[in-house]
Amino acid sequence: MKAVVQRRYGSADPFVSQKLVPLMSAERGEVYDELRVMIEAGTVKPALDRTFPLSEALNAIEHVYSRRSAGEVVVTI
Numbered sequence: 001m002k003a004v005v006q007r008r009y010g011s012a013d014p015f016v017s018q019k020l021v022p023l024m025s026a027e028r029g030e031v032y033d034e035l036r037v038m039i040e041a042g043t044v045k046p047a048l049d050r051t052f053p054l055s056e057a058l059n060a061i062e063h064v065y066s067r068r069s070a071g072e073v074v075v076t077i
Contacts, residue, residue, distance in 0.1 A: 047071030 038044040049071035052060035060075050 049073055051076055 049069040051074045
């Protein structure tokens with residue numbers, strides 16, 4: 001079983017042991033509450049670069065791949 005786990009998670013060498021540790025984040029409600037207050041107050045705003053209509057979705061994709069965007073690119077429906 002140990003060799004199967006190592007191969008499944010990217011170990012190329014079956015003789016090298018790896019310890020797999022699950023990463024879990026603890027929810028911190030007070031952080032989310034503070035963030036919600038900041039968003040509602042307008043202190044925190046999303047970084048939007050451009051908005052494209054659905055008919056210009058190809059242009060939006062090209063804009064993202066050109067790496068000229070300085071924020072999120074939105075396609076509206």
